[in-house]
Every structure is written in structure tokens, then in C-alpha cells.
Amino acid sequence: MTAQDVLSQLNQLPAPLPDKETALALYCTMRRIRSFEDRVQQYFQAGRIPGTVHQYQGQEAVAAGVCGRLLPSDYITSTHRPHGHAIAKGIPLAEMAAELFGSPLGCCGGHGGSMHMGSIKCGMPPASAIVAGGVPIAAGMGLSCKMLKPGTVVACFFGDGAFNNGAFHEGANLCAIWGLPVILVCENNFYAASTHVTLANKIPRLAERACAYGMPAETLDGNDVFAVYEGAGRAVGRARAGDGPTFLECLTYRRCGHSRRDQNQYRDKQEEQLWLARDPLDLVRRRLLQEAVATEQELAAIDQAAAEEVQAALDYGEQAPQPEGEEALRHVFWEAAG
Amino acid sequence: MTIAKALRLAIAEEMRRDPTVICIGEDIGIPGGWGGAFTVTWGLEREFGLERIRNTPVSESGLIGAAIGAALTGLRPIADFQYADFMFCAADQLINQAPKICFMSGGRLKVPLVVRAPVGASTRGAQHAQCPEAWIVHTPGWKVAVPATPYDAKGLLKAAVRDDNPVFIFEHKLLYGSSGARKEDHAVQVDEPVPEEDFVVPFGCAAIRRPGRDATVVATHLMLYRALQAAQELAAEGIEIEVIDPRTLVPFDYDTVCESLSRTGRLMVVEEDTRRGGWGADVIAEIAEKHRDLLKAPPTRVATYDAPIAASPVLERFAVPDAARIGAAAKAMLHA
Numbered sequence: 137m138t139a140q141d142v143l144s145q146l147n148q149l150p151a152p153l154p155d156k157e158t159a160l161a162l163y164c165t166m167r168r169i170r171s172f173e174d175r176v177q178q179y180f181q182a183g184r185i186p187g188t189v190h191q192y193q194g195q196e197a198v199a200a201g202v203c204g205r206l207l208p209s210d211y212i213t214s215t216h217r218p219h220g221h222a223i224a225k226g227i228p229l230a231e232m233a234a235e236l237f238g239s240p241l242g243c244c245g246g247h248g249g250s251m252h253m254g255s256i257k258c259g260m261p262p263a264s265a266i267v268a269g270g271v272p273i274a275a276g277m278g279l280s281c282k283m284l285k286p287g288t289v290v291a292c293f294f295g296d297g298a299f300n301n302g303a304f305h306e307g308a309n310l311c312a313i314w315g316l317p318v319i320l321v322c323e324n325n326f327y328a329a330s331t332h333v334t335l336a337n338k339i340p341r342l343a344e345r346a347c348a349y350g351m352p353a354e355t356l357d358g359n360d361v362f363a364v365y366e367g368a369g370r371a372v373g374r375a376r377a378g379d380g381p382t383f384l385e386c387l388t389y390r391r392c393g394h395s396r397r398d399q400n401q402y403r404d405k406q407e408e409q410l411w412l413a414r415d416p417l418d419l420v421r422r423r424l425l426q427e428a429v430a431t432e433q434e435l436a437a438i439d440q441a442a443a444e445e446v447q448a449a450l451d452y453g454e455q456a457p458q459p460e461g462e463e464a465l466r467h468v469f470w471e472a473a474g
Numbered sequence: 475m476t477i478a479k480a481l482r483l484a485i486a487e488e489m490r491r492d493p494t495v496i497c498i499g500e501d502i503g504i505p506g507g508w509g510g511a512f513t514v515t516w517g518l519e520r521e522f523g524l525e526r527i528r529n530t531p532v533s534e535s536g537l538i539g540a541a542i543g544a545a546l547t548g549l550r551p552i553a554d555f556q557y558a559d560f561m562f563c564a565a566d567q568l569i570n571q572a573p574k575i576c577f578m579s580g581g582r583l584k585v586p587l588v589v590r591a592p593v594g595a596s597t598r599g600a601q602h603a604q605c606p607e608a609w610i611v612h613t614p615g616w617k618v619a620v621p622a623t624p625y626d627a628k629g630l631l632k633a634a635v636r637d638d639n640p641v642f643i644f645e646h647k648l649l650y651g652s653s654g655a656r657k658e659d660h661a662v663q664v665d666e667p668v669p670e671e672d673f674v675v676p677f678g679c680a681a682i683r684r685p686g687r688d689a690t691v692v693a694t695h696l697m698l699y700r701a702l703q704a705a706q707e708l709a710a711e712g713i714e715i716e717v718i719d720p721r722t723l724v725p726f727d728y729d730t731v732c733e734s735l736s737r738t739g740r741l742m743v744v745e746e747d748t749r750r751g752g753w754g755a756d757v758i759a760e761i762a763e764k765h766r767d768l769l770k771a772p773p774t775r776v777a778t779y780d781a782p783i784a785a786s787p788v789l790e791r792f793a794v795p796d797a798a799r800i801g802a803a804a805k806a807m808l809h810a
Contacts, residue, residue, distance in 0.1 A: 246580065256583045261583055272540050272543065272567065278543070283496075471581055
């Protein structure tokens with residue numbers, strides 16, 4: 137089954153629009169992610185940012201739509217591709233940029249870097265860069281929520297690559313048998329690094345497997361932020377009400393390579409054309425304008441503000457102090473407050 | 475009191491003291507069940523309920539991951555492996571996740587997690603026999619305790635629960651004192667009175683279990699008792715071995731070992747793990763590097779031979795050090 141076949145099976149009715157404030161907030165989150173990632177890509181390619189980056193361009197609607205349903209007190213877990221989730225959950229861009237540059241002013245003090253972006257102040261532990269490793273951890277966070285903070289929920293982001301790892305299975309099953317307030321958000325971007333989802337799965341829709349865990353599931357158009365927002369609303373509602381986990385399969389696509397210098401030469405051209413023509417930023421923009429939710433000027437103002445915020449953040453990060461070498465040995469163990 | 479009961483008492487006391495302490499593991503919290511593979515959590519569900527004595531499917535990665543996630547967000551889980559051998563099913567969570575999250579967060583997030591795991595050869599064959607302490611000792615971010623007495627079992631576990639870091643507690647199958655249907659063949663009786671009141675055994679404080687002037691022997695768990703037996707036998711020949719129980723491997727109490735060496739000048743380490751790359755090698759390397767002046771003779775290691783543990787009791791007995799092998803090695807060192 138091709139990507140087109142799967143998409144054509146989705147509900148073709150447009151997702152309902154939320155109120156204007158929410159709609160613009162979702163657009164703003166997506167734009168901030170896109171601006172950040174595009175600029176980080178430029179810095180990275182110019183050799184100004186060390187290490188590696190796994191970027192989120194093309195998947196913005198998923199992070200924005202899901203996190204749009206979360207409160208600051210809710211939690212998320214993320215992956216080696218965490219920038220979008222971190223932004224959508226509210227980590228300040230300047231702290232993220234400083235982290236990319238390895239500064240002590242970064243959100244992980246320079247100990248985390250791109251793949252372990254996180255800030256527990258914003259409900260996001262350091263992202264796990266071991267594929268599927270975050271799923272059992274999300275289950276445990278859900279257990280804390282259920283036992284200590286009823287009404288609080290966990291959104292667990294992972295890719296289609298995690299879907300066939302045992303840790304996913306073990307974590308998803310615990311969420312189900314314990315009725316945990318966890319939303320399992322599978323960002324099916326069709327590729328686990330370079331391996332196509334159809335090479336790794338016999339079932340055409342990953343969401344089909346959720347019934348094997350006894351949990352409700354939906355397949356969503358992950359490039360339509362309003363569809364994600366709508367589906368996430370149902371899932372978060374169930375979790376908050378104590379009705380247990382939900383599996384959300386969000387169909388989406390990387391506009392970038394898997395990681396730093398990947399050229400995507402393994403991708404089917406037709407599939408690429410189909411998905412690159414469905415840029416989530418274009419889709420939301422068109423919808424907001426067509427339905428007169430926002431004007432060109434309003435959206436341009438958001439775009440402009442995002443670009444300025446991103447540039448200021450990267451300037452801050454690049455100029456932030458670098459650590460002393462001895463800092464490498466700190467935080468192996470917890471240092472008591474004081 | 476047995477070690478199993480001392481551990482159970484420690485868990486119960488900590489769960490009463492702190493409502494965020496929970497137990498999570500396989501075959502725990504089953505009314506009418508065993509209380510884990512070695513009875514440690516037996517009956518705790520009657521007082522604390524099935525929410526806090528939380529049974530899991532056979533999902534080692536899932537249960538340790540869940541314990542980590544719970545520890546990140548306000549609970550203080552005590553996770554339970556039935557056998558230490560099973561921890562390798564959870565290797566990602568134990569090596570890549572738990573001990574690195576505080577670090578990766580830049581010290582902004584703590585992981586108050588306790589993992590308990592039974593070690594030791596007990597005629598069950600190669601996959602229920604290992605002493606994998608070295609894997610965890612090698613991984614920065616873990617503290618590692620190896621209680622060998624009921625007093626230490628209670629005090630170290632209570633200290634572990636109150637620690638804000640991941641702590642691994644390795645327990646020995648033949649020292650638990652499990653009884654009834656869960657009784658172990660060839661178990662060593664280590665019962666002793668344990669105070670009913672609240673106390674902790676601080677990490678990094680070794681105990682001298684037998685004083686001696688001729689050599690220093692560092693040994694844990696079952697090997698501690700075999701070293702003590704060897705020391706007793708050597709005493710009949712006028713050889714006095716000092717036997718040190720480190721109680722925790724991370725942090726390791728080098729001060730006590732060095733103080734002992736300043737009197738004996740001879741060091742032997744006995745471990746039940748296979749010899750190559752063990753924690754004993756690391757202790758010897760550390761002393762050789764930093765305290766060579768304390769050594770009158772080359773140090774010695776006694777460990778299980780570098781092979782998996784066979785099921786045959788005869789073969790197991792051959793592979794794992796006994797008092798005779800420890801005693802012979804001590805005498806050889808004294809004559810070196």
C-alpha cells in the first residue's frame with residue numbers, strides 16, 4: 137500500500153477549526169519550529185553548530201497539534217528528533233540554542249545537546265536518543281500522574297522506527313494494562329532512518345496494532361495541524377478522565393534527511409512529490425486564509441516575529457559562554473540543592 | 475532475622491515513612507504468590523495494596539523503564555528483578571537511560587530509583603547464576619550495594635531508597651534465608667538480630683568482618699563467608715587473614731582497604747563473578763596505581779573461572795571459588 141493509498145483512506149472532511157486564538161497559536165508554534173529548524177540547518181551546514189542534528193521540518197503539525205492540547209503541568213517524552221517537541225512544549229528557544237552550542241546556559245547545561253533536548257520545568261525530561269527507549273519511561277511517568285497527580289497526562293512521541301522495538305511493545309502494554317494517562321504519538325514519517333515503513337511492517341496502518349493492546353487508536357493526517365489537534369483532543373480527554381491510553385498514528389513526512397548530511401536518496405520520487413506538496417505550514421496557512429480566520433498581515437506578523445525570535449536565540453546561543461572542561465565530570469550524581 | 479526478612483522490613487518501613495515509595499516487579503503483589511522469586515516482598519500487598527506493590531508482566535525493559543519514568547516524576551520506585559541475569563533484557567534502560575538522565579539534564583532532574591537483583595550460582599545453570607555487578611559498576615551514574623548480612627540488607631536498602639540517585643542492590647540467593655517452598659539448597663545461614671528501629675548503613679563504609687595481620691582479603695556476598703571460613707582454617711596454622719566486606723562497590727571504601735594494607739601489606743580480592751574484567755581487577759588496579767607502597771607482594775585475585783556456570787552441581791562447585799581455593803591462594807600469596 138502506497139502512502140497515497142493510506143492518505144486517501146483518511147477522513148476527507150476537513151478537520152474542524154478551533155477558535156481563532158487557538159488556531160493562530162498552533163500556527164505560531166509550527167512557524168517557530170520551522171524557523172528554528174531552518175536556521176539551525178544553515179548554522180549546522182556552515183559548521184557553526186557542533187555534533188549532529190536530526191531535524192523536524194515537515195512534522196511540525198504533530199508536535200504543535202498534540203502539545204496544543206497539553207498544559208504546562210503535563211509531560212512529554214521525545215526522541216533523537218526532539219527540537220519540535222521541545223518548542224511545542226514551551227522550552228525557550230534561547231535555552232535550546234545555547235544547548236546546541238554546548239553552553240552551560242543551555243536547557244541541559246550543555247550535557248544534553250541536540251538529541252537530549254529537554255527541560256523538566258516544561259514537563260520534558262531529556263529526550264531519549266535510543267529508538268523506543270522513551271516508551272516505557274513514558275509509561276512510568278503516566279504511573280506517577282495516575283497515582284500522584286490525577287488529571288495530568290503524558291504525550292509520548294516516537295517514530296515508526298520505534299514501532300518494532302521490544303521496548304515499544306513492553307511500554308505500550310504497561311500503559312494499557314494499568315490504564316495509564318498516556319498518549320502514544322507515533323509520527324509515521326515513513327522512514328526509520330532509510331528503511332521504508334512497508335519494509336518493516338506487514339500491516340498498512342500502524343494504528344491497527346493498537347487493538348492488540350486493547351487501546352483505542354486513530355490514524356491522523358499528521359500534516360494537518362487541525363486534524364492532529366482534533367484527534368489529540370479526544371486522546372488527551374480520555375487520559376485526563378482516567379480512561380487510559382490512546383495510540384495516535386500521525387502520517388507525516390520529513391522535509392529533511394534523517395540526520396546531518398543525509399540526502400534522502402532512498403526515497404521514492406512519487407512519494408516525495410506527494411508529501412512535499414503537502415507542507416504542513418502551507419496547509420495551515422491556506423486554510424486560515426481561505427476560511428478568513430486570519431489575514432495575510434496577521435500571519436506575516438507571526439512569521440516575522442518567529443524569525444526574529446529564532447535569530448535572537450541563535451545569537452544568544454552562539455555567544456553564550458562555553459563550559460570549563462571539568463564540567464564534564466559534574467552531574468554524574470545528583471547534587472543536593474543549595 | 476534473615477536477609478529476606480530484613481529487606482522486607484526495610485521496604486515496609488520506607489513505604490510507611492514515604493507514600494511515594496512503590497515496588498514494581500514480576501510476581502510481586504500476587505495474593506497467594508511468592509513475593510518475587512525469593513520472597514522479599516511477600517505479603518506486602520496486604521498492608522500497601524496492589525497499587526504500590528505493583529506486579530508486571532514479564533517485561534524487564536518495560537518495568538525498569540516504567541520505574542525510571544516514575545522516578546523522574548515524583549515516585550521512588552524499588553524495582554525487582556527475579557534474577558540478576560534478567561537485567562540484560564533491560565540493558566538499554568539500565569545503561570543508556572537510568573544512569574544518564576541526571577547527567578544529560580545538566581543536573582536538573584534526579585532519578586531516585588532502586589533496582590534489586592539476586593545473584594549467585596545456585597545449581598540452576600548458566601542463565602540463573604551470574605554475578606553481573608561489574609557491568610553496573612562500570613557504568614557511571616549508578617551506586618552499587620552488595621549486602622551480605624541482614625543488618626546491612628536493611629540499612630543499605632533504606633539508604634538506597636532515600637538516595638536521589640539510581641542505586642543497584644545485588645543480593646545473593648544463598649544468603650537470603652528463604653524458607654519453605656522457596657528454600658535454597660546449600661544456603662548459608664546468616665541470621666542475626668536486626669534492630670527494629672530506623673537506621674541506615676551509609677554507602678562507602680566497608681566493614682572489617684575478621685581482623686588479621688598477615689593479609690587483607692576483600693570479598694562480597696557468598697565469597698565473604700567462604701573467605702571467613704578460609705580465614706578460620708588458616709588461623710589453625712597460625713595465619714591471620716583480615717577479611718573486609720566492602721558493603722558497597724560504588725562508592726568503594728578504599729580508605730579502609732588501605733588502612734588494612736598498611737598493616738598487612740598483602741591484598742587478595744575474592745569475587746564470584748568471572749575473573750576477566752571484574753570489579754576485583756579494578757580494586758587491585760586502583761591499589762597498584764595509587765598505593766603501591768602499601769604492597770609487600772603482588773596482589774591476588776580469586777574468582778569464578780572464565781566460563782558460564784554449568785548446571786551440574788559438580789561442575790558449578792569446580793568453577794566457583796570455595797574456602798579451599800581461597801585459602802590456598804592466600805597461602806601462595808604469603809609465600810610469594
